[in-house]
Amino acid sequence: MTNMLTLIMFAVVVTILLIIHIKRKDDEFKRKLELEQEFQETLVAITSALPCTGLIEVTGYDQSANCSTESVIQFKTEVLLEHIKREYKEDLSGVELIRENDRALCWIRNGDLTIEAISRPPAILGNLQHLTHELLLNQQGVVHCNRCKRDYQANQLKYAPHTGGIGWNYDSFWCSEGHLISKGNQLIVCGVYNQK
Numbered sequence: 001m002t003n004m005l006t007l008i009m010f011a012v013v014v015t016i017l018l019i020i021h022i023k024r025k026d027d028e029f030k031r032k033l034e035l036e037q038e039f040q041e042t043l044v045a046i047t048s049a050l051p052c053t054g055l056i057e058v059t060g061y062d063q064s065a066n067c068s069t070e071s072v073i074q075f076k077t078e079v080l081l082e083h084i085k086r087e088y089k090e091d092l093s094g095v096e097l098i099r100e101n102d103r104a105l106c107w108i109r110n111g112d113l114t115i116e117a118i119s120r121p122p123a124i125l126g127n128l129q130h131l132t133h134e135l136l137l138n139q140q141g142v143v144h145c146n147r148c149k150r151d152y153q154a155n156q157l158k159y160a161p162h163t164g165g166i167g168w169n170y171d172s173f174w175c176s177e178g179h180l181i182s183k184g185n186q187l188i189v190c191g192v193y194n195q196k
């Protein structure tokens with residue numbers, strides 16, 4: 001009788017483990033399918049967009065407020081390409097097109113850099129906000145401030161470093177008239193305020 005009970009208990013445990021295993025495999029399979037679908041949709045969105053040319057134009061972006069600034073930034077595609085290769089050392093094969101640099105690389109490789117006209121990244125690439133901010137940090141690009149209607153080379157912009165205060169921190173670029181061009185490079189500073 002005890003043996004029978006042990007056998008039943010064993011069978012129940014094995015069945016439960018089997019169900020958990022099947023469920024886990026099923027979840028993994030579904031996640032894989034979702035990722036594959038996402039990859040294909042992103043690829044179609046990028047390859048069916050207007051092609052990348054030798055000059056890229058984006059709207060300036062404020063990452064702290066998640067909105068555009070009143071500025072337009074232009075940079076040579078070659079400069080962006082070199083930046084991605086140097087900073088991210090990416091090879092597109094097998095990449096899931098999740099990160100901004102992967103997507104930008106895919107768009108650039110599907111374009112024609114000999115075309116001199118200006119191109120704007122497809123919606124799925126947004127304002128290339130992280131990459132654009134990084135290029136400004138490297139003093140690359142030309143900026144037009146829509147508020148003071150003036151053009152600036154990247155090295156003519158005023159740079160405000162991270163404040164280092166507790167919470168989210170950003171560094172930023174401003175035109176000489178004090179208009180925000182780009183805010184990014186997000187980092188968080190942890191700590192506690194002194195109570196007085």
Ligand SMILES: [Zn+2]
Pocket residue numbers: 145146147148149150175176177178179
């Ligand atoms: Zn301005």
